[in-house]
Amino acid sequence: MGLTDAAGRRIGGYSGGMRQRLGIGQALINQPRVLFLDEPVSSLDPEGRRDVLEIVSRLRGTATVFISTHILNDVERVCDRVAILNFGHLVVEGPIDELLDRYAQPIYELEPEPRQDGSIERLASAMRGQVWAGEVRTTPDTVRVFVTDPKVAGPAILPLVVSSGVNLVRYERARPSLEDVFLRLVAESGPAIGPQVEIPITGLDGRARR
Numbered sequence: 729m730g731l732t733d734a735a736g737r738r739i740g741g742y743s744g745g746m747r748q749r750l751g752i753g754q755a756l757i758n759q760p761r762v763l764f765l766d767e768p769v770s771s772l773d774p775e776g777r778r779d780v781l782e783i784v785s786r787l788r789g790t791a792t793v794f795i796s797t798h799i800l801n802d803v804e805r806v807c808d809r810v811a812i813l814n815f816g817h818l819v820v821e822g823p824i825d826e827l828l829d830r831y832a833q834p835i836y837e838l839e840p841e842p843r844q845d846g847s848i849e850r851l852a853s854a855m856r857g858q859v860w861a862g863e864v865r866t867t868p869d870t871v872r873v874f875v876t877d878p879k880v881a882g883p884a885i886l887p888l889v890v891s892s893g894v895n896l897v898r899y900e901r902a903r904p905s906l907e908d909v910f911l912r913l914v915a916e917s918g919p920a921i922g923p924q925v926e927i928p929i930t931g932l933d934g935r936a937r938r
Contacts, residue, residue, distance in 0.1 A: 729753040730779065745776020752783055756791075763787070764794045769802060781806050800907045812910055819917045824906060831913060832904030833862055833874040836885055839898035840869075847894045854888040872902070 729749040734742065742750065748768060755763055768784065769777040785806045787793050797803060803810055804824060811821035820827060840847035851871045855864045860881040863874040875881035878901070889896060 729783065743776065745772050745779055748772060748776065748780050749783060752780070756787075760791060762792045762794070764796075766796050767798075768795060769797070769799065777802070800905070800910060804906050810906065812913055814914045814917045817917070819913050827909055828904055828906065831909045833876065833908070833912070834878040834881070835902040835904055835908065836873045836875060836881065837898070837900055837902045838871045838873070838885075838889065838896055840871075841895045841897045844894060850892045851889065851894055854892045855885070858884070858888075860884065874908075 729752065731746060731749060731753070734746060739747070739750065752765070752768070755765075765784070769780050772780065781802060784793060784795070788808075795803070795807065808823060809821070810824050810827060812819040820831070822830075838851055840851065848866050848868070848871060852864050852866050855861050855871065855873045858881075860875050860877045861873055862876045865872045865874075873881070873885070882901075886899070889899070
């Protein structure tokens with residue numbers, strides 16, 4: 729667990745990341761074949777998250793590890809399979825790459841040059857309503873266009889940018905993420921009731937367990 733140097737210290741003086749590593753060490757003493765980890769990197773700083781995820785990655789091939797977490801970047805980093813639950817109901821389950829291929833819509837990301845008043849709104853307005861634009865999301869700096877037909881959208885986007893009068897610093901086709909898949913499938917699975925909870929459950933060795 730990387731805690732040898734702290735073996736003589738009181739556990740009460742351990743950092744959050746050290747305590748998480750200690751807890752995983754306790755769980756691994758009997759070399760379990762299946763291990764369940766509930767939010768193992770919750771409330772940890774970046775260094776603590778990195779350490780815990782590295783420990784989980786090293787378990788590949790020795791145990792099946794299920795992780796419940798809402799940090800989907802961590803899921804993509806250490807897991808082979810993912811199951812998405814929406815308020816206790818299984819929405820989808822399978823290998824991450826397969827889910828990305830099956831459900832992730834192609835994404836084009838546009839970043840305007842700074843100091844162009846209303847550039848984000850103008851770009852978003854130009855994209856919305858196009859037959860090939862499934863969804864348009866904006867941040868303070870970018871416009872992300874989820875397209876249904878990239879063969880049509882690719883040649884059509886730049887003329888729309890020109891007509892909007894916006895200069896770009898970046899224009900690229902982005903790789904869809906697991907978060908994109910999660911948001912799409914949860915939205916399509918039906919209206920949520922009560923506070924939203926994101927609980928992907930994952931196993932590391934590629935074997936599905938119920």
